[in-house]
Amino acid sequence: MDINWNFSFGWLFAGILIFIAGGAVVFFYRQIAENFAHGVSSYDKVKLAGIIICALGIIVMTNLHTLILRLFVSAVFKR
Numbered sequence: 001m002d003i004n005w006n007f008s009f010g011w012l013f014a015g016i017l018i019f020i021a022g023g024a025v026v027f028f029y030r031q032i033a034e035n036f037a038h039g040v041s042s043y044d045k046v047k048l049a050g051i052i053i054c055a056l057g058i059i060v061m062t063n064l065h066t067l068i069l070r071l072f073v074s075a076v077f078k079r
Contacts, residue, residue: 008063015061022053 025032026047033039033046059065 005067006063011063011065012061015057015059017057018060019054019057022050022055022057025050025053 027050029043029046029050033042037046056065059068
């Protein structure tokens with residue numbers, strides 16, 4: 001199994017955009033929950049989704065998503 005990690009400026013900028021989107025969800029969670037979800041009962045769910053999006057943005061920024069996907073695919077589909 002080939003485990004290589006390469007830095008990429010393209011994925012860095014894509015990760016920054018994903019992180020900013022997640023930060024906006026965390027910052028505006030009340031407005032998002034009231035307009036797109038079921039109101040007060042989903043405030044925490046929307047905030048959790050924003051935090052997960054931020055974590056995904058950090059993983060994409062460091063270009064670890066390709067490594068994680070490669071490890072997962074090689075574990076599921078043995079070559």
